[in-house]
Amino acid sequence: xxxxxxxxxxxxxxETSRPGAGFxxxxxxxxxxxxxxxxxxxxxxxxxxxxxxxxDAAFIGGSLIPWGxxxxxxxxxxxxxxxxxxxxxxxxxxxxxxxxxxxxxxxxTEDDIAAFFAFDDPAGMxxxxxxxxxxxxxxxxxxxxxxxxxxxxLEERDA
Numbered sequence: 001x002x003x004x005x006x007x008x009x010x011x012x013x014x015e016t017s018r019p020g021a022g023f024x025x026x027x028x029x030x031x032x033x034x035x036x037x038x039x040x041x042x043x044x045x046x047x048x049x050x051x052x053x054x055x056d057a058a059f060i061g062g063s064l065i066p067w068g069x070x071x072x073x074x075x076x077x078x079x080x081x082x083x084x085x086x087x088x089x090x091x092x093x094x095x096x097x098x099x100x101x102x103x104x105x106x107x108x109t110e111d112d113i114a115a116f117f118a119f120d121d122p123a124g125m126x127x128x129x130x131x132x133x134x135x136x137x138x139x140x141x142x143x144x145x146x147x148x149x150x151x152x153x154l155e156e157r158d159a
Contacts, residue, residue, distance in 0.1 A: 002051050004042035006061065006070070052078045057125060059113060060084035072098060076136040081128035083107050083116045097139070103132030 026037040028044050042051060052058055058075035062068060063085035072082050072094055082104035088095035098104035105128075107113050119125065 001038065002040045002042055002055060004048045004051065004061075049074045049077075052080055055080060057081040057083065057117065057129075059117075060088070063087050064108075069095065072104065073136060076103065076132040079129040079133035081105075081125050082132055083113065094139075098132060098135050101131055101135040101138075103128060103135045 023038040024036065025039045025041055026032065026035065027041045028047070031040070042048065052075045055075075055078075058072070058080045060070050060072050060075075060082060062070050064087065065085070066087045066089075068090035069084055069088035070091070072084065072091060075082050076098065082098060084095060084104060084106060086106055086108055095104065095106075099106060105116065107116060
């Protein structure tokens with residue numbers, strides 16, 4: 001698992017927030033390739049997009065609490081199945097499009113997240129990832145479409 005706290009001031013606190021959980025945690029900045037890890041703590045800035053490419057699926061942070069969620073376009077670009085909590089107000093239109101199209105799923109609890117990542121259906125996960133990428137492609141060109149709609153409205157007004 002790769003965890004990427006959004007704010008650098010949160011990097012240090014994670015290692016001590018769950019003492020005794022039994023996970024071997026390594027920080028990206030102190031990665032020891034000879035030592036296996038359960039959790040890679042991405043304690044750097046600007047690398048998250050590349051990490052999506054290496055993962056099997058993505059959980060969108062800031063969405064289990066009323067925080068508003070995070071961008072889900074990057075994991076979709078890499079064709080990853082996406083899971084997020086019920087609080088995606090900052091990305092509500094995207095969350096609805098991805099969930100409605102089968103490229104994402106809403107979870108509500110830690111147990112829901114664990115069940116999603118333990119889901120033993122590679123074909124189903126692959127299909128969900130394919131759909132997330134397909135939905136992203138369908139959204140491309142929004143600026144061009146918006147400009148065309150505005151031009152049409154202006155032409156109608158001036159006619």
